[in-house]
Amino acid sequence: MSRTDRALALNIGVVVAAVVAAAALIWVTGNVVFLIVILAVAGSATWNIIRIFRRPDEASDVDRLNSMKYLDERDRSLALQAFGIVGIVALVLTVVTVLVTLFTDALGAEYIALVQFVVLFGSWAAANSYVTRKQQ
Secondary structure (H helix, E strand, C coil), X not given: CCHHHHHHHHHHHHHHHHHHHHHHHHXXXXXXXXXXXXXXXXXXXXXXXXXXXXXXXXXXXXXXXXXXXXXXXXXXXHHHHHHXXXXXXXXXXXXXXXXXXXXXXXXXXXXXXXHXXXXXXXXXXHHHHHHHHHHC
């Protein structure tokens, strides 16, 4: 088994372990919506990881950032910028969440967590796309 194959297996193993852990938690809580979201994210991540490892020369900057397979300092710098943007989004989202929970009683904690997860996941993908376009 080559080094690339080992890295691919490890990355997919991490995704599978995260999905199993999330599925166990979802099974305990009985929330099917979370299961659908987690499976969609895991499927997307696994597809992207396999694609990047099988054809690294065809991978775009965004593909490498989304799969966290940084080839050089430029990729690491782009990832750092993207995570900075996600951090700002997380801070704003946290303030909004605190205000919503203080002033309303409409949302349960599980839905707040789901919305935060989806927004942060989407902002991470958008930030990766933004920083790569900004560099070109």
